[in-house]
Amino acid sequence: MSEAMNVHSGVAAAHAVHHDDHGHHEQSFISKYVFSMDHKTIGKQFLITGMVWAIIGGLFSVLFRLQLGYPDQSFPILETFFGHWAKGGQIQPEFYYGLVTMHGTVLVFFVLTAGLSGTFANLLIPLQIGARDMASPFLNMLSYWFFFIAGIVMLASIFVHTGPASGGWTMYPPLSALRQAGEGQKIGTDLWLISMALFIVSSLLGGLNYISTILNMRTKGMSMTRLPLPIWAMFFTAVLGVLSFPVLLSGAILLLFDRNLGTSFYLSDIVINGEILPNEGGSAILYQHLFWFLGHPEVYIILLPAMGMVSEILSVNSRKPIFGYMAMLGSLFAIAILAFLVWAHHMFVTGLNPFLGSVFVLLTLLIAVPSAIKVFNWLTTLWRGNIRFTPATLFAIGFVSLFISGGLTGIFLGNSTIDIHLHDTMFVVAHFHIVMGVASFFGMFAGVYHWFPKMFGRYLNNTLGYMHFWVTMIGAYLIFWPMHYQGLAGIPRRYLDKKGWVSFNQFGELDKMITVVSIIVFAVQLMFVFNFFYSIFKGRKVTTPNPWGANTLEWTTKINPGHGNWEGEIPEVHRWPYDYGKDGRDFIPQTEPVGANESKH
Amino acid sequence: MDIVSNQQKQRMHPHKFTLWVAIGSLVMMFAGLTSAFIVKSNQVNWKPVTLPRVFWISTVVILLSSLTIQLALRSFKDREMSKYRVLIGITVILGAAFIVLQWMGFQNLWAQQVTFKGAGAGQFLYVIFGLHALHVIAGIVVLIVMFIKAFFGKTKLYSSVPVEVAATYWHFVDLLWIYLLVFFLVIGGN
Numbered sequence: 001m002s003e004a005m006n007v008h009s010g011v012a013a014a015h016a017v018h019h020d021d022h023g024h025h026e027q028s029f030i031s032k033y034v035f036s037m038d039h040k041t042i043g044k045q046f047l048i049t050g051m052v053w054a055i056i057g058g059l060f061s062v063l064f065r066l067q068l069g070y071p072d073q074s075f076p077i078l079e080t081f082f083g084h085w086a087k088g089g090q091i092q093p094e095f096y097y098g099l100v101t102m103h104g105t106v107l108v109f110f111v112l113t114a115g116l117s118g119t120f121a122n123l124l125i126p127l128q129i130g131a132r133d134m135a136s137p138f139l140n141m142l143s144y145w146f147f148f149i150a151g152i153v154m155l156a157s158i159f160v161h162t163g164p165a166s167g168g169w170t171m172y173p174p175l176s177a178l179r180q181a182g183e184g185q186k187i188g189t190d191l192w193l194i195s196m197a198l199f200i201v202s203s204l205l206g207g208l209n210y211i212s213t214i215l216n217m218r219t220k221g222m223s224m225t226r227l228p229l230p231i232w233a234m235f236f237t238a239v240l241g242v243l244s245f246p247v248l249l250s251g252a253i254l255l256l257f258d259r260n261l262g263t264s265f266y267l268s269d270i271v272i273n274g275e276i277l278p279n280e281g282g283s284a285i286l287y288q289h290l291f292w293f294l295g296h297p298e299v300y301i302i303l304l305p306a307m308g309m310v311s312e313i314l315s316v317n318s319r320k321p322i323f324g325y326m327a328m329l330g331s332l333f334a335i336a337i338l339a340f341l342v343w344a345h346h347m348f349v350t351g352l353n354p355f356l357g358s359v360f361v362l363l364t365l366l367i368a369v370p371s372a373i374k375v376f377n378w379l380t381t382l383w384r385g386n387i388r389f390t391p392a393t394l395f396a397i398g399f400v401s402l403f404i405s406g407g408l409t410g411i412f413l414g415n416s417t418i419d420i421h422l423h424d425t426m427f428v429v430a431h432f433h434i435v436m437g438v439a440s441f442f443g444m445f446a447g448v449y450h451w452f453p454k455m456f457g458r459y460l461n462n463t464l465g466y467m468h469f470w471v472t473m474i475g476a477y478l479i480f481w482p483m484h485y486q487g488l489a490g491i492p493r494r495y496l497d498k499k500g501w502v503s504f505n506q507f508g509e510l511d512k513m514i515t516v517v518s519i520i521v522f523a524v525q526l527m528f529v530f531n532f533f534y535s536i537f538k539g540r541k542v543t544t545p546n547p548w549g550a551n552t553l554e555w556t557t558k559i560n561p562g563h564g565n566w567e568g569e570i571p572e573v574h575r576w577p578y579d580y581g582k583d584g585r586d587f588i589p590q591t592e593p594v595g596a597n598e599s600k601h
Numbered sequence: 602m603d604i605v606s607n608q609q610k611q612r613m614h615p616h617k618f619t620l621w622v623a624i625g626s627l628v629m630m631f632a633g634l635t636s637a638f639i640v641k642s643n644q645v646n647w648k649p650v651t652l653p654r655v656f657w658i659s660t661v662v663i664l665l666s667s668l669t670i671q672l673a674l675r676s677f678k679d680r681e682m683s684k685y686r687v688l689i690g691i692t693v694i695l696g697a698a699f700i701v702l703q704w705m706g707f708q709n710l711w712a713q714q715v716t717f718k719g720a721g722a723g724q725f726l727y728v729i730f731g732l733h734a735l736h737v738i739a740g741i742v743v744l745i746v747m748f749i750k751a752f753f754g755k756t757k758l759y760s761s762v763p764v765e766v767a768a769t770y771w772h773f774v775d776l777l778w779i780y781l782l783v784f785f786l787v788i789g790g791n
Contacts, residue, residue: 135615204626212618242622246630253728254637263717263724265641281646281720286637293633 027563035145037137038563042144043122044455047448049144049151050115051529056155057106060099062522064496067091069515071497085163094183096496097166101184102158104169105192107437109199110154112302114147116444117241118203120305121210121234123451127554128228130219130571132564135212139205146202150195157191165192168494170295173266173287177258180272190259193252200249203241210238219553221573226590228552228577229328233308236336237301244297244340251290258282285350292343299436300339304332306443307374307403310396312577313450314378316550317393318385319586321578324377331370338367348416349423357416364414371407375400386581390548391465395446398473399439405477406435409484424494427487430480438476445469448532453547457560458539464531468524475521482510551577551589614762617769624773627736631729631777635784638725642788648721650789652782653709659702660782663737666695667775670744674768678761682751689748692771696741703734722789733781737774743767 036042066075067090074089085095122140126133134140157164166184167176171192179186214227214235254265258279266287267279315322322328344352344360352360378400387393409431412418422428445468452460487493491504498504546555556571571591579588583599641647673688707727715723747767 135619139619204623208619208622208626211622212615216613216615216618242626243629246626247633250630250633250637253732254634257717257724257728261717263728264720265637265724268644268720278718279720281641281644283641283644286640289640290633290637 035141037133037141039122039126039133039137039140040455040561040563040565042140043119045144046114046118046122046147047455049148050111050119051532053106053110053115053151055526055529057103057111058522058525060103060106062519063091064096064099064103065515065518067096067496069512071499091496093496094163094166097168097182097494098158098164098184098188100494101166101168101171101192102154102164105154105165105196108169108298108302109196110147110151112437112440112444113203113241113298114199116302116440117234117237117305118144118147118206119444120230120309120447120451121206121238123455124228124230124554125210125213125234126217127454127557127561127565128231128552128577129214129217129222130553130566130573131213131217132566132570134209135217136209140209143202143205143209146198146205150198150202153191153195153198157188157195160187160191162186163188165189170288170291171255172291173255173258173284174270177255177266178270178272178277179259180275190256193256193259196252197249200245200252203245207238207241207245210234211242214238219570219573222590225326225329226573226576229311229322229325230305230308232329232332233304233311236332237304240297240301240304240336240339244294244301247290248294251287251294254290255287285347288347288350289343292346293340295346296343297339299432300335302436302440303443304335306399306440306447307332309447309450310378310399310443311381312552313392313396313446314381314400315578315580316450316548317388317390317396318382319388319549319580320381320385321580321582322377323380323383324373325576325578327373328377331373334370335367338363338370342367345414345416345419348419354416361414361416365411367414368407368411371403375404375407390449391460391462391469392446392450394466394469394473395442395449398469399442399446401473402434402439402442402476406431406433406439410435421490422487424492425487426483426491426493429493430483430487433483434476434480438472438480442472445472445528450548451554452532452535452539453542453559454554454557456536456539457542458535459542459547460535460539461531464527468528468531471524472521475517475524478517479514479521482514486510546589549587551579551587553590556589556591616762616766620766620769624770627773627777630732631781634725634729634732635781638722638729638784639788641720641725642722644720646720648719648723650710650715650722650726650785652785652789653706653713655702655706655709656782659699659706660778662695662702663699663775663778666692666699667772669695670768670771674761674764677764686748686751689744689751693741693744693748696737696744696771699737700734700741703730706730722785726785726789729781733774733777736777740767740771740774743770 032038033041036045063078066073066078075086076089078086078091079089082095085092085098091099122134125131154164162183164184165171165176165188166182167189171189175181176185176189214231218224218227254263257263258265258267262279264279264282266284267277267282268284270277270279311322311328342360342364344356345364348357348360382397409427413422413428413431449460449465452458486507489504489507491498491507498507542559545557545559548555553571553573557565558567573590574593575588575590577590580586582588669688669692673685673692676682676684676688707730710723710726715721715726717724717727744767747763
């Protein structure tokens with residue numbers, strides 16, 4: 001608290017005394033690691049919490065893949081652990097829906113939103129723009145703790161007697177609004193909504209900070225067009241979050257009212273279990289509009305940070321300037337704008353006016369243009385580079401691969417006519433898992449491998465890193481590629497048992513294969529987690545401040561920077577961050593003044 | 602340790618900037634709610650709502666409080682601390698009065714059978730005005746903290762940034778109220 005107060009009182013004075021008291025500024029364990037206001041520590045807190053959630057969410061997917069791959073098999077061990085949720089060693093329907101819902105919620109929000117942009121926005125923004133910390137470290141700390149409490153509430157919902165929310169991660173009413181609809185619609189859904197409200201507060205606090213830090217706290221010489229691309233990506237991510245999350249909050253508040261106070265925002269003319277409900281005049285579609293107005297930008301909230309980090313990592317490790325820096329900015333901007341204009345493509349089959357639908361088709365397909373520009377620039381950055389195949393580089397290249405193959409199926413789904421056949425099938429599952437889920441995970445892994453030396457002053461183990469990459473890469477395609485075929489054949493998503501359809505029986509062996517591969521891939525992620533924690537304490541030590549030979553400012557700090565990042569003055573910036581392989585030099589850091597005879601980039 | 606450095610050339614204090622972004626975010630939330638209102642008002646069985654007169658009184662009260670907080674900001678900048686304390690105190694009282702008046706408005710409506718049953722503008726009114734009132738309460742809490750600090754603060758504060766941030770927020774909830782009032786008068790009444 002006292003630090004936050006300092007900000008208000010004599011800002012400049014506090015700055016002057018700072019250098020003197022650096023050496024004997026002892027922090028307690030609590031203020032250093034728990035209620036820390038250092039952006040680097042908060043970033044690590046987000047990362048480790050996100051990893052815990054990723055293990056939980058990933059385990060859920062293994063469990064329901066067991067059901068999908070081996071619908072008739074009994075696994076007595078499941079009954080040991082989950083009791084009546086897995087009676088006779090078989091996953092019960094209510095449990096299955098709870099697992100699917102929680103898997104989606106946890107991975108989309110807790111891992112790929114908080115765990116990804118929470119980690120890297122916190123870690124990279126002050127370090128790469130040359131600031132001592134965020135605009136408001138106190139709000140930043142609150143942001144993490146709101147996220148933490150949201151997680152506790154969500155975790156609690158898994159352990160209540162009636163089970164967690166099970167209406168799908170989109171939580172559509174009327175299913176999610178009526179307690180009578182099922183076990184998961186009881187207290188579990190209320191906890192889900194409360195947890196999401198807390199989560200939204202957390203991401204708003206974070207987003208506010210990211211925006212004002214990037215716009216107001218750049219060091220001398222760091223003009224907007226000299227910002228490294230991860231920062232631009234985090235900036236657009238934060239803008240998307242700040243503008244779209246409040247709309248989800250308003251949707252969630254109305255849903256809470258409908259569930260608990262008898263209002264009819266979303267409910268109308270419902271008969272359930274023979275009982276006629278008094279609600280009238282509500283519109284379930286209204287919720288879908290409010291949800292997807294967030295839900296679609298959310299896709300880019302997840303993806304943009306990964307894009308930004310991949311751009312940086314590819315440029316550093318191919319020892320070449322990023323190809324088309326301004327085109328990268330322009331396409332980020334275009335994606336951010338279009339993100340707000342395409343939400344109804346999730347609602348093509350809800351009875352949406354077909355003419356309106358065609359407008360959304362056009363806008364949706366327009367996203368292919370900036371996406372293609374980005375892919376082109378990544379490939380041309382790699383083209384004829386001196387590529388160093390570090391694990392980070394491999395994951396970045398893997399990201400590009402997944403983004404291409406997942407993006408192409410987006411063109412199928414973006415057409416409202418083809419969507420009539422493909423909506424709510426496994427094709428959709430395959431599409432968004434590849435393009436949004438796995439691709440963003442790859443961006444995140446790339447970031448972890450690349451900036452681990454900055455975070456902990458040690459390297460991750462490379463051999464384990466290569467194994468991690470290859471198994472995950474091949475596994476991701478083995479898992480999700482066949483789902484396209486299943487979807488084209490009409491297998492619906494979210495169904496726990498398709499034995500009733502003779503035509504789907506041919507996919508039995510395929511489902512088994514997918515399940516086995518998911519288990520292997522999950523095990524390899526655990527190996528990564530082991531590598532992560534082992535390397536924090538026992539990894540190979542970093543001996544030089546700039547191990548990758550990178551230009552950006554974070555590598556001008558000490559190997560283990562303290563709170564405040566730079567011991568002396570914040571360095572001044574004289575050039576853009578991508579002067580690699582220029583004028584016969586391998587790299588020229590941003591802090592180096594432009595020479596008299598230097599060629600232009 | 603210092604966090605926000607004034608070394609850098611900047612047009613606006615980062616905290617003020619953060620507030621403006623936060624205001625943008627709040628605008629989105631209320632835009633979401635009011636556009637939901639418009640979408641739903643086209644459904645069958647929609648019942649309009651007439652605002653009780655007490656909401657007009659609360660409008661006057663919150664407008665007055667905007668005036669007092671602006672005067673408080675000016676007296677803070679002029680270092681007239683006793684005047685500043687009085688004006689902040691008055692603003693807190695006016696804010697509290699606004700909340701009480703809103704509550705009376707709700708009770709008045711509830712007595713007129715505008716409840717959570719059925720459909721119509723009334724349900725939205727409770728949610729939207731209620732959320733607005735929550736934001737006013739948050740503002741009151743901040744003002745109370747500043748009021749206490751003005752009396753008992755051990756360190757003298759010379760930076761006007763916190764007061765400016767509070768005043769801007771307060772004007773925002775005021776303006777937001779005017780928007781909501783006009784919205785319910787024009788669109789909610791039919």
